[in-house]
Amino acid sequence: MKLSLNWLKDYVDLSGIDIKELWYRFTMSTAEVEEVEFVGREVQDVVVARVLSVVPHPESKKLKIAQVDSGDGILQIVCGAPNVAEGILVPLAKIGGAVKNMPKLGKVKLVGVESFGMLCSAKELGISDDHSGLLVLEGDYAPGTDIKSILDIDDVIIEIDNKSLTNRPDLWGHYGIAREIAAIYGRELKPMQLDGLEAAKTKPELDITVEDAEKCLRYSGLKIDGVKKLQTAMNMKVRLFYCGMRPISPLVDLTNYLMLEMGQPMHAFDSRQVEDGIVVRATKEPTVFRTLDGTERKLPEEVLLICNKQKPVAIAGIMGGENSEVLEDTTSILLESANFEGSSTRKSSTKIGLRTEASARYEKMLDPNMTVTAIKRFVKLLKDIQPDVALASALTDVYCKKLEPIDITITKPYIDRYIGNTLTKEKMVEILRSLEFKVEVEGDTFKIKVPTFRATKDITMKIDIIEEITRIFGYDNIQPQTLEVALKPLEYNEERLLDHKVKELLSERFGASEVNSYIWYDNSFNGRMGIETHGRVKVLNPQAQDADTLRDSMVPGMLAFAERNEKSYEDFSLFEIGSVFEAAATTEKCEQHKNICILAASKIKSEDELFYDLKGIIAFIAKALKNSRVDFPVCTCRYNWVHPMKSVDVSAGEKLMGYISVVHPMIKKNIGKKLNVAVLEINSEVLQAMAPEVIKYKDPSKFPEVVLDYSFLVDNAITFDKVGEDIAGFKSELLNSFSFVTLYNGKGLPEGKKSMTFRFIIGSAEKTLSSDEINAFANSLIDYMNSAGHTLR
Template identity: 40%
Template sequence: MYISSNRLKRYIRNSDRIDFISMWNKFTIHSAEIDGIEIKGNDINKVVVAKVKTVEDHPGSDRLHLVTVDAGTGEDLSIVCGAPNLSVGMYVPCALIGGSLKGLPKVERIKLRGVYSNGVLASEKELGISDNHTGIMELDKSYQIGEDIKKYIPIDDIVVEIDNKSLTNRPDMWGHYGIAREVAAITGSELLPLDIYDEIEELKSLNVKVEDTVNCNRYSCIEIGNIKAREASIEMKVFLYYCGMRSVSLLVDLTNYLMLELGTPMHAFDSNKISSIIVKNTGDNELDFTTLDNIKRTIPKNTLMIYNESEPIAIAGIMGGLNSEVEDDTNSIILESANFDATSVRKSATALGLRTEASSRYEKSLDPNLTVLAIKRFIYLLKAHDNDIVINSRIEDVYPNVLNKSVVTLTKEMLKKYIDAPLDDDQVKSILNSLSFEVEVNDNEYIVTAPTYRSTKDITNAADIIEEIARIYGYDNLEPKPLKLDLVAPISDQKYELEYSIKKYIATNTKLSEVHTYLWYQNDVLNKYKIDKSNNLKIANKSDNSILRDDLSLSLFEICLENSKYTNEYGIFEIGSCIKGEDEERVLSILDVCSNQNVSEHYQNLKQLIYNLIKTLRNKEVEFVPAKTSKSYLQEDYTLYILLDNEVIGYISIIDKKLSRDCNKKAEIINVELYQEKLLTIDKESIKYIEPSKYPITNIDYTIILNKEELYGNLEQILNKYEHKYLFNYRLIDTYMDDVKKITIRFNIGSYDKTLTGDEITSFQNDLINYIKENGYNIVDKK
């Protein structure tokens, strides 16, 4: 958004005392971020008012003219010019020799087609005040010949660009008057009131009806006639151009000017085309509508529109219609000044793909109390251009959603706690008064009443008031101080810490992806697989999918049904809540989707994952024992309980093929669950340090043969009972399945006193082999 410093000076008393260059640095600190500053008019020098005395054709060109002008220099100047609009008696801007224009750093005496030109007659574009370059700018004949053009046209200006994002929560600053209020507060200056026309009588009533009182907060309008002036003042045109808009006509320019001044958009309808105004929603209907830019658009459902009886004439808060536009010969208008719901405007603008200057402001939640003020200000400015206008009606004002001032209580204790600045009551009151806040000072508190333009969404609580005080006082004036507080160790949340540790371990040691599912079942999944959960707790007032889950793995299976459309092998996990009876339990569930060819490998990998996880968390070893499951969707033959300290803390199994084949015909799904509450009850075993031997360790591998159905746990129990003075430890190396199960064990032997001899190693081997055979197992012959 572009801001003209020239315009701000009009609103501030003694504004000449303000340095409008350095002030913007303060503005960035106190109010909003400045994106850039541009000094206008620096490149326009020695340009004066001149009168055209003669215009003749150039003898050596069909396009050029020989022009004689009186520029107040004491003698007429001969200038070669190619503009088509020159005429005798015309007042024009003339750049003298040594002067400069936009795009022409220095004006020099040059020869054009054999004739010397002693200056340049300038267009509006060359003066930098518009993009019009169709001809020489025609000046008002009241201007004094020879005077600097800048005396009559406000070419010199300081224009700043403010970052729109920093104004999102400040709708009051989307106009120059709101910015001027901030500048006045920052600089300790006085904000002047706006000049308005306040002599409007109770004339005829306009036929206005607001049907959608939800999305139309306020609708004000008035009829103005006998409008004869067609063009805005040069001052207003330059202002609009510097702020990024172009001059169209007096009426359009005035509505744009008011939008840039007060921040509230306005719209003018040709009153000869309007018989009544109805503000209503399109409801469930779509309609075709041609907007002012002559584009036919399809208006979506639930769009707020302005109607002339049954005919749409404007998209509320976005753009007017071509069927009611103000034309060159329009002499009577209905002036709309309204306030529409921010969300409604944003949704409609997004649906239409039509973001306008008006919609961007309405989306910020404008103050509805500005609508009547804007009308009175418009009339004042219009009368300054055309004093013969006639007010044909009263101000019609429909105000269904009245906005009141926000009242906030701020305790002095809270103010001191937050900013701890040396501010007395008078200073606090002065700061807030400078922002037009009303302040009632009590013994221990301030009762602050914010103006309505700060009450739409900005000022809601005491912290907002503190921010206002701190920013105007100056953040750079606040003394940095260390926080004074008691250092208390936080209360440990064992459940949170356990879950975090599990997630971290899985994330760093596997390729499983974490998911988050809903707390309720999908009815279609339960029905498809005939899983009865009718006795579960249900969500009240929810007709569909109301059954709360008691099995997290089923929720993860719903995710698998969706993800298997895109990939064949993946793994997911979640730590979530299950509702069992009236109790909530936390469960870790893992689903590993793999091909049936790799299921054995994945099954063993998940067992190893659980083993390592528990070893890391509790420094204990889990056991896997055969189990019978109550879950109908699991294969019982592959179901193992996970035991820790003889307590069941979970299971591992494979999901039934009738479910897994719906993910992929060749897929198997391995399922693991760990019960967090049970894991919490088991203490971590302290790590015991064993001094390593300084003598060499010998590793001996033996492959022991088991029956195909026998569990490794049986062999492990027997090996745990074996004792030998040279045996340090053993561990499982590999498992191989054919007709029998072959388990490879690595035994680590040695001594703390010496290096073992060959005979001692052989003696250990013979003793171990005999022990294994005595317990009914055979060893694969290494030969």
């Protein structure tokens, strides 16, 4: 946002203040100043001149020869401007003078005729982009008058980073910035000159109806008649141009000027287009509307419009319509000064792809109490241009949601806790009152009423008051002090520590990637995938209609991640630790639990391999973290993504922990036909509550151990637990331990069989095993497994 220093001086005395120091202090206390530009200084020795005569150039069709009165003599000027004419007053850059982007002027010959200076356009003075002709000065000025005594060419333009003003809607205008500067330097903030609207009090009210009071917080309007052909004051045009806006027409320039001055957007309608009244409503169906820039825009549903009784005339808070713009023959206007809810304005602006200076301000949640003040200021400025305008209606004000000041009570000792005993009570009150806070003092207690222009999204709590005091006083002026704080030993959070250990194991040992999802179901995705959920905990104010149920399982969210990654990866695994919510009924109190969910997906591995991978993961986690084992009884879970055959429960003793399942074929085909998917979901609280088994140690053997891997053919119907029990029944002094390695059920196996590979570690504490002893152990094991019905593959 760009600011004019000349404009700020209208409201605060800046005499004796170093400009660079001013904006350094402003950056340190309020918002970041990105650039300070001194404009107009290159314009030198330019005066008012009266054109006395104009004749054609004898050798050029485009050029003319003018005789001008410069105040200290008659000069001959060769000029190519189409509007040069006898009797007009124009800027004259004299010999030795300078204009923008040009060197100092000297005497020149143009097509054989001498010229002693240059008549200037507004662009050459640097106060406009208009180079179509000379700048014709309105008024009666004596030739030789310094142009800078008439026009505010010399100025300092300050650019402030918009992001640093996001939470300060009161600073989106010059008056708010002037208030800040006045507070920083302890100077008076001059009042804004307003019109009392006395002539409007006896007039009839306008017909204004607000149908959507959630999106339109306030709508104020005034009808003004007798508007003649106006002329925007040149200095107003200069300020608009310096602040980045192009002058358009007097009434539009006035509304833009007010927006840059107060931060309050306004709009002027041609009264002929809204004479039957104003209706503020949202679109109920897609609508095509042509805006002031001549573009036809497709408006979706729920975009707020300003309408007459038949059709839209503006997109509320964004841009007016071409069908109601002020024309050359307009003599009556309806002036709108409204306040629209910030988030709805931002959403509408995003939907239609149109962001304007007005919408940028409304998005910040402007003070609705500013609308009437803006109208009074507009009328004052309009009467300065044309004193005889008539107020044709009463000031009509529809205030849907009244914004009240916020009350905050705070004590001086509380403030001192944060900034030290640096400021007196009187200084604190002085700072707050300079920012227009109302303060009542009772002993060491301050009862503060926050002004509404700071209450929309900025000042809400005690700490905000402390920030206001310290930033205006100056953070650099506060002496750092060592705090006396009672130190307490850190208490371990066992739950958080377990989460960290689980994440570490899953990511580092098993190569899984952590994801984070929302705690509500995506009903649209679930419906598309055919996923049925049991969630009973509903959200009263959901962000979207498809997100109105809190999840009681994390699996649907993980399946959504699987669908997104299916085309990008052949093999991947994901995990998340998050909350689920359960309730016996929608009217019952809900319970929140923390679950661990792991998804394994592959186009390379089979479903069974993924299933056993997950069994191995949870078994390893239980062993590594609790030195305990988990059991895998028959699955009791009834979600429709659970496979009826390839699924098991996970339990710790008699406590159900969760389940492991291959994803049901009906769901799997919707995610990706070639992608095999298995999921594990357990209750982290049950894992946390598992009683760790005592770790038993024994001295390692001094002699080497032998590792033997054997693959056994096992009936498909036999479970891993049964095979494990059979192996555990084998007795041998040499067997130190055994573990499961892998499962294979592909080609080359007898029908009805699967191959399970186990690793056996054997050794003796007394000697190194001989080949005969190893072979004897192997033969004994194989014979034993044969007797149990498991033959060596």
